[in-house]
Amino acid sequence: MLLFLSISFLAQSQSRMKISLTDPLPSWNESASKKAIIEFVSKTTKEGSPEFIPVADRIATFDNDGTLWSEQPMYFQLAFAMDQIKAMAPNYPEWKTTQPFKAVLENDVKTLVASGVDGLLEVLAVTHTGMTTEAFEKTVKEWMATATHPVSKKHYNEMIYQPMLELLKFLRDNGYKTFIVSGGGIDFMRPWIEEAYGIPPYQVVGSSGKMKYEVVNGKPVIKKIAELTFNNDDDGKPIGIHQFIGKRPVFAAGNSDGDYQMLEWTTSATGYPRFGMFVHHTDAEREYAYDRTSHIGKLDKGLNDAAKNNWTIVDMKNDWATIYPAGK
Amino acid sequence: MLLFLSISFLAQSQSRMKISLTDPLPSWNESASKKAIIEFVSKTTKEGSPEFIPVADRIATFDNDGTLWSEQPMYFQLAFAMDQIKAMAPNYPEWKTTQPFKAVLENDVKTLVASGVDGLLEVLAVTHTGMTTEAFEKTVKEWMATATHPVSKKHYNEMIYQPMLELLKFLRDNGYKTFIVSGGGIDFMRPWIEEAYGIPPYQVVGSSGKMKYEVVNGKPVIKKIAELTFNNDDDGKPIGIHQFIGKRPVFAAGNSDGDYQMLEWTTSATGYPRFGMFVHHTDAEREYAYDRTSHIGKLDKGLNDAAKNNWTIVDMKNDWATIYPAGK
Numbered sequence: 001m002l003l004f005l006s007i008s009f010l011a012q013s014q015s016r017m018k019i020s021l022t023d024p025l026p027s028w029n030e031s032a033s034k035k036a037i038i039e040f041v042s043k044t045t046k047e048g049s050p051e052f053i054p055v056a057d058r059i060a061t062f063d064n065d066g067t068l069w070s071e072q073p074m075y076f077q078l079a080f081a082m083d084q085i086k087a088m089a090p091n092y093p094e095w096k097t098t099q100p101f102k103a104v105l106e107n108d109v110k111t112l113v114a115s116g117v118d119g120l121l122e123v124l125a126v127t128h129t130g131m132t133t134e135a136f137e138k139t140v141k142e143w144m145a146t147a148t149h150p151v152s153k154k155h156y157n158e159m160i161y162q163p164m165l166e167l168l169k170f171l172r173d174n175g176y177k178t179f180i181v182s183g184g185g186i187d188f189m190r191p192w193i194e195e196a197y198g199i200p201p202y203q204v205v206g207s208s209g210k211m212k213y214e215v216v217n218g219k220p221v222i223k224k225i226a227e228l229t230f231n232n233d234d235d236g237k238p239i240g241i242h243q244f245i246g247k248r249p250v251f252a253a254g255n256s257d258g259d260y261q262m263l264e265w266t267t268s269a270t271g272y273p274r275f276g277m278f279v280h281h282t283d284a285e286r287e288y289a290y291d292r293t294s295h296i297g298k299l300d301k302g303l304n305d306a307a308k309n310n311w312t313i314v315d316m317k318n319d320w321a322t323i324y325p326a327g328k
Numbered sequence: 329m330l331l332f333l334s335i336s337f338l339a340q341s342q343s344r345m346k347i348s349l350t351d352p353l354p355s356w357n358e359s360a361s362k363k364a365i366i367e368f369v370s371k372t373t374k375e376g377s378p379e380f381i382p383v384a385d386r387i388a389t390f391d392n393d394g395t396l397w398s399e400q401p402m403y404f405q406l407a408f409a410m411d412q413i414k415a416m417a418p419n420y421p422e423w424k425t426t427q428p429f430k431a432v433l434e435n436d437v438k439t440l441v442a443s444g445v446d447g448l449l450e451v452l453a454v455t456h457t458g459m460t461t462e463a464f465e466k467t468v469k470e471w472m473a474t475a476t477h478p479v480s481k482k483h484y485n486e487m488i489y490q491p492m493l494e495l496l497k498f499l500r501d502n503g504y505k506t507f508i509v510s511g512g513g514i515d516f517m518r519p520w521i522e523e524a525y526g527i528p529p530y531q532v533v534g535s536s537g538k539m540k541y542e543v544v545n546g547k548p549v550i551k552k553i554a555e556l557t558f559n560n561d562d563d564g565k566p567i568g569i570h571q572f573i574g575k576r577p578v579f580a581a582g583n584s585d586g587d588y589q590m591l592e593w594t595t596s597a598t599g600y601p602r603f604g605m606f607v608h609h610t611d612a613e614r615e616y617a618y619d620r621t622s623h624i625g626k627l628d629k630g631l632n633d634a635a636k637n638n639w640t641i642v643d644m645k646n647d648w649a650t651i652y653p654a655g656k
Binding site: 186201202204243244268 | 384387461505507514518522528529530531532536539540541543546547548550557563564566567570571572573574575589592593596
């Protein structure tokens with residue numbers, strides 16, 4: 001009995017020492033944002049504290065594009081769609097003269113964007129629907145393993161943020177469940193997200209389209225249909241959180257006004273302490289610098305209202321010692 | 329070093345003994361179905377076995393109505409809706425003479441059912457939409473705490489199946505993640521399911537309607553809108569599984585033809601062993617007996633095809649020693 005007690009005590013002491021000696025966020029510079037994060041996790045996980053949150057309610061939600069990985073010069077899912085159009089083009093000679101495909105084939109992003117929502121939906125319809133979920137998953141995996149970013153020349157899944165990986169792990173190590181809540185498509189994200197972030201597919205909330213279940217030659221398949229049924233952005237984020245997660249988060253991280261409502265929904269709730277944060281893209285040298293006037297990841301209202309809502313602004317340039325994982 | 333090894337060995341031996349000495353399914357009679365379940369869990373969790381399934385892929389899905397709790401003489405969610413209509417009736421005197429409300433007020437289920445999908449949707453619209461998700465959750469909790477079943481006189485959440493509670497726990501104890509995949513509404517299920525089954529809200533897949541995010545007097549709310557957007561039954565179940573879970577289950581349990589596609593989607597997949605089962609309602613004395621011709625929980629095609637698909641049929645009368653949790 002005494003033996004077991006001593007071993008148990010030893011293990012506990014070691015565990016305590018480990019916590020105090022190891023920095024859980026080594027890629028974060030000592031900054032107000034790092035301090036705020038650590039204080040939040042510390043106070044909400046301390047048994048007996050009035051700000052303690054039971055494990056079952058430790059729900060943390062993260063936007064993906066611009067929050068967990070880069071999103072410039074265009075959303076990576078759009079880069080995927082453009083690459084698919086190019087790969088399919090030999091079978092569609094008419095695309096050489098038909099918009100928005102012509103713009104894609106000529107890498108003319110400006111004209112593509114000018115084609116508006118309808119043009120983008122046309123590109124998404126051709127590249128994201130008409131096939132089975134299995135075939136689409138295979139295409140995404142192949143693209144992720146081979147395609148590279150036009151500027152960094154890295155694979156896209158190497159452009160994830162090391163400081164955010166540490167934050168995800170820090171939260172999980174403290175009993176938090178981490179969820180993705182992204183405007184990106186669920187079928188585009190799930191094939192690579194588990195490996196990249198350690199987040200299983202059933203903790204990925206995203207946009208999705210209509211699907212059809214069919215039995216073809218005795219084999220059941222799910223086909224992707226060209227009709228967007230849920231757009232998980234802006235107002236859609238709290239709704240997606242309600243429908244998929246069913247609990248109000250206590251921690252939410254985003255980087256753009258598309259995440260405003262997610263942060264609002266999270267931090268206006270009562271009963272527990274809540275944490276809202278925006279990753280502010282301020283690093284033109286190591287990543288990108290953009291906010292109020294950007295076409296992608298516009299952050300304007302969020303910056304205006306951060307102080308009054310007590311939301312933490314993470315200054316990428318000053319708060320992050322590294323951007324991407326080492327050796328990648 | 330030797331000390332730690334011995335302790336570790338001792339702990340392992342104890343753990344092995346525990347497994348061999350304790351019956352994980354004490355409310356199941358010794359039967360072919362019990363044997364099949366235990367064999368499946370045993371072989372899929374044995375390291376080194378060719379049939380081993382890694383923890384990340386141990387996904388088990390369960391229908392709710394008729395699989396985890398009773399569903400006669402009508403779906404309990406419909407009983408909830410009827411009780412709500414009765415509670416609201418004083419404010420709607422015209423309901424006394426207007427169908428389908430007249431039928432509800434007169435407990436005339438036959439006429440109500442005869443009003444068809446449109447009639448039922450009208451009842452659901454009035455009782456399930458127009459309020460905030462918060463208000464609806466409160467109503468469900470109050471009803472669950474007070475309403476009683478017309479025959480058993482139990483609270484509805486006491487009419488859950490003890491043998492299935494043991495099965496859920498047995499799977500979870502062996503690294504399986506358990507999900508509900510039900511035709512019921514997510515907002516009706518989530519307020520009580522965590523306590524009843526130990527399944528958190530983000531592992532509940534169900535039907536849902538349109539929602540609207542609004543900020544009212546500075547306080548954000550989500551309003552439930554009268555438009556069904558996802559019917560998680562029949563073909564909808566594999567689609568719901570794909571959209572919410574994102575992995576193909578290895579274990580699926582249902583009780584009606586509405587679960588046929590979920591079992592088909594689960595057990596036709598390759599790569600791992602798969603397990604499909606139907607709870608067959610054969611116990612007119614302790615619960616209900618119904619299958620091929622029932623209006624609720626019809627099980628016909630499933631019975632026909634069970635043998636060829638290697639699906640296990642659980643004979644409620646013969647395979648279950650008890651039905652409901654003791655003392656309830």
